[in-house]
Amino acid sequence: MERKGIRNLLLIVICLGLVIGCVLLEAFVKKESQKKTLEQNTLLENSYHEEEVETGQESSGQILYEDEELICYEDRVFCRFLYHEEDIGRTAAIVEGILENCPVLEHVYVVPIPHRILLEAGYTEDKESYLKYMKQLSDQLPQKSVLVNTLSVLQEHSDEYIFFRTEDAWTTRGAYYGTEALCNELGFESIPLEQYYEYMYASFRGGLMLNENLSFTEDLEELRDQNYYYLLPDTPNMAEVMGEDSFGKKISYKKPIVTSSSRNLGAFIDSTYFRAIVEGKTKDTKKEGQYLLLLCDSVGRLLVPYLKDYYEGVYVVNINVDDEFYYDLNEIVEEYQISDVVFAQNAMEMGDSGYSKALNDFCKE
DSSP: OHHHHHHHHHHHHHHHHHHHHHHHHHHHHHHHHHHHHHHHHHHHHHHHHHHHHHTTSSOOOOEEEEOSSEEEESSOEEEOOOOOHHHHHHHHHHHHHHHHHOTTOOEEEEEEEOOGGGGSSSOHHHHHHHHHHHHHHHHHOOTTEEEOOOHHHHHHTTTSSOBOSSSSSBOHHHHHHHHHHHHHHHTOOOOOGGGSEEEEEEEEOOGGGGOGGGTTOGGGTTOOEEEEEEEOTTSOOEEEEEEEOTTSOEEEEEEESBOTTSOGGGGBSOSSOSEEEEEOOOOOGGGTTOEEEEEEOTTGGGGHHHHTTTSSEEEEEETTTOSSHHHHHHHHHHHTTOOEEEEEEETTTTTOGGGOTTTGGGSOO
8 A cells, every 4th residue: 555655645645746747848838839929020130120221211212203193203193183072072972971871870980191392391282182181081081980081191201111112002011000090990909010010022113103103213223112011919810802803603612811922912801802701709708709891992901900800800892893892791790790980091082983893872962
């Protein structure tokens, strides 16, 4: 009996030793992983700042081409801020139509995405035009809608790489600051950028470089943009994407919300899609089980990697191509327990029927 007791005691000691060893090993692995992550983020951050300096955040003052719509410097190309007043009325009518067709919705947050020219030195006329645009839109939007002004927070970070140089769009870092402004209206405390992992991948030449007026010089041949993206660790990074195949047949498939092998803005969700259901992970108990409905264009969808961290998920509608959303709105809202809608689009295209296929039916002519 005494030997059996000693043997049992030894077994207990050995088991405790194994447990302690596993705990220590796990702590060591976690520490090494955190160390590796820190080194990776430091490397990426250094890469970001090197890219920032290399690609001309100290902006050139030499204009190579200029017309009524486009301005081209040695290191960047951007559009003038132009809009049509009738598009403001159509935007307000679209929002009113959404709220009338789906009365259970609590708010529609309208996010006109600013343009690079608004942060450039000079160009007073364009900036005054934007302020007038925002004032008129604010005056015409219906009750239960909220106009989100992202320009102020973007101006606070104007020395960072927040707008592409060859694409008329904000970068994912710019979209992060846009999310900050949106969170202030949604009532969330925004997640610090430092908590996200930063990734960098393929460079690209944006759509502005296709302008035939810029083919006159070889000085722009090397002008490119670098794509970065940010993901919060230990959170979902998958979406169910819906679209059509080459034969026009409706299809759906699962994929990461960011595809690093793709170039330009097509790396986010997909280059061609109608809708996407993005997995999320909220820390807000009030939003458990609730999705956010995001109505967006190719620029607005850069908000997705951030917004998914405040809800159970994000239901994304591509406003440029989805022609069935009008008929499905109430069903989507009920199935995904949606109370908040974000309408995010390039400011100069917001309300233009040619860029709002999914929303035109909500607008009473």
